[in-house]
Amino acid sequence: MSSTTQKCADMLCHRNGVLKCSRCKGADPETFYCSPECQKSDWRWHKKFCGKQAYVFDVELLGSSNPKITRKVAVPSWYTFKQFHFVLQYIFGPWQNCHLHTFSFLKELGNQRIRSDFSIRKEILLELCHEGDVEYVSQNWFDEREVKLSDVYEEDGRLRSKIMVNGNFAPLLYEYDFGDGWEHKITFVKSELARAARPLVKEAVGCGPVEDSGGIQGWNKVKEAFAATQPTTEQLERRQWAREVSGLEERYNPLAEPDVIVMNYEGRWENHEEGYREDERRRTAF
Ligand SMILES: [Zn+2]
Ligand SMILES: [Zn+2]
Incomplete structure (x- = not known):
């Protein structure tokens, strides 16, 4: 397999790349090397995702219109739901990780607000959040720090049976800020080879709302x-x-469309992730 248009994946090399990683069998079109030397020097980065899976999700902010606020994102399968929470904060842009949140897998999605409607809460197949963040957790509650995405979406995942409804994955709701009640519907699209050890935004429509806008x-x-x-x-x-x-x-311009290229800058994600981790350290210090 060769390509004359791909650049060598080693960041400091400007030659063309023709060699592919034999382990991920070239399924990742962005990983080509000019030489075994460059491949060796890139391995400390590449090994973080080589041969691993990422899950592609469609995320929609329920109720949004003109335009409907949506994101398509590939997330490393080895991320926990805590990290998925960070990803969702990040891809909607202005979310600032300053309110509580919860993930709920539901038999079906109605129009009711989850946190305020107790009858719906009984319908929760699997609930993931921080212990203590919600007053009543369902019987199917798990700590989001201890469950990986692969635990529910892989065929042999330990919690997969909980979220299967008639052979399909149950819809997932991510609610952020129980006051304003931002409900994000998350739909699993597919599993694919990971192209990075971080989330990659594939599509983004509509500016994410500012915090506390009601x-x-x-x-x-x-x-x-x-x-x-x-x-x-x-x-x-x-x-x-x-x-x-x-x-x-x-x-600030809420009428502008988000820039996917900017969202995918490696350093940008890493800076935000570090900020979210710092928030968590401060929260648990009390
Ligand atoms: Zn090279
Ligand atoms: Zn590889």
């Missing part, structure tokens, strides 16, 4: 305020508020 209705008002050609005083105040909360000030 749920979908509140978020729509923020967007209206920015779209208005002759904004009212209230709309001008709303713009100012959103700019401050976003932390981006004048650069």
Whole structure:
């Protein structure tokens, strides 16, 4: 197998790459090497995902419209649900990891709010979150730090039987901020060879809402305020508020589409992940 257009995967090498890793059998189109020397020097990075799986998910912010806020993302199969929470914070952009969250696998997704409707809570097939974050956990609760994505999505995963409904994976709901109640519907798309040891965004539509904007209705008002050609005083105040909360000030534009290339910068993800870990350390210090 060879290619004349691929660059050598060694970051410091600018030659073309023709050799492929024999272990992942060249299924990853981004991993070519010009020489065994470069392959050897890249191995300390490549081994983190060589031959491993990533899961592709479609994520939709329920209730969002014009446009519907969606993401398609590949997530390492060896990530825990705690790390998946970090990924979801990251890919929706402005989520700042400052509210509680929970993951729930459900027989089916209705229109009701999960946390406020106890009858729905009995329908939870598997619940993953931090112990102590929710008042009543279901019987099917597990600590999100101790369950990997592969525990539910691999054929021999130890919790897989819990989430199978009529031969399919049950829909997964990620609720963030029990006040504003942001509900993200997560659909498993497929398993594929990992192309990195980190999440990779494949598609992103619609700017993620700013924190504390009051749920979908509140978020729509923020967007209206920015779209208005002759904004009212209230709309001008709303713009100012959103700019401050976003932390981006004048650069903030909720009507702009997210930039997938920027989201996939390696260093950017690593910086955010470190910030989320720091949040967790502070939380558990009390
Ligand atoms: Zn090279
Ligand atoms: Zn490989």
